[in-house]
Amino acid sequence: EKLNTDLENYYSEGIIIKNDLLKVRVKMNEAQLNLVKAKNGYTLAKMALCQQVGLPLNQEIILADSLSTTLEPIVEQSFADTAISKRPEIEALYQTINIAKSGVNLMKSRYMPNIGLSANYLLSNPNPYNGMREEFGGDWNVGVAVNIPIFHWNDRGHTLNAARSEQRVAELKMEEAKELISLQVQQAVFTLNESVKKIEMAEENLKQAEENLKVTNDALEVGTQKTTDVLEAQSMWQNAYSDLIDARMEYRMNLVNLKRVLGNLK
Secondary structure, X not given: OHHHHHHHHXXXXXXXXXXXXXXXXXXXHHHHHHHHHHHHHHHHHHHHHHHHHOOOOOOOOOOOOOOOOXXXXXXXXXXXXXXXXXOHHHHHHHHHHHHHHHHHHHHHHOOOOEEEEEEEEEEEOOEOOOOOEOOOEEEEEEEEEEEOOOOOOOHHHHHXXXXXXXXXXXXXXXXXXXXXXXXXXXXXXXXXXXXXXXXXXXXXXXXXXXXHHHHHHHHHXXXXXXXXXXXXXXXXXXXXXXXXXXXXXXXXXXHHHHHHHHOOOO
């Protein structure tokens, strides 16, 4: 708008032609249309957020700026161990291994001898142990039964080997899961550090675009630059600023992804 006002003054003084003024007005109309689209998109995004968290669609919410400007690269230390200790799938695999071990122990128990102990006490009237007199008489007995497996056609051997195979499969799945988690953590750290570097480059590009825009505006005032040069400089600044916002948003997404792979995402 400031450029449009300045060019209107230049046009009224006969410094520029109308074509230059019209170019600026077209660009200003495009910017206003983009601003309307951005506001509408912002409103729809808030409504979508309310729908996801169970609030009324028209609920007024205030969003805190999460695009931090102070960033530090992350050095991978013991992130993999932390992730392995917190990821729920690792805990589930530990339970699977424990169940498989119990199955192996159960199959081994089929090779063990079985011992049974029984005891009884019998009370009757008349008493058979005293000439069937009208009185109570009792007797007791104790029995021991031993079952020792000697030959079983290797049926128990097959079931034991099957149980051991299930345990080994569970252990291999655990090893694979730990390797995949370590890989995920490393990739998440690399991606996050790349986004930090991207932000640094975007900030530097924005500074250069701001300096270029200032120099171009000053040159326009003294008549050494054309209107199209100013419009191009403004477009470069807008693109640089948009790239910086995208880079900061990408950093936030990568930071959330790192928390997810570490098992710290609540």
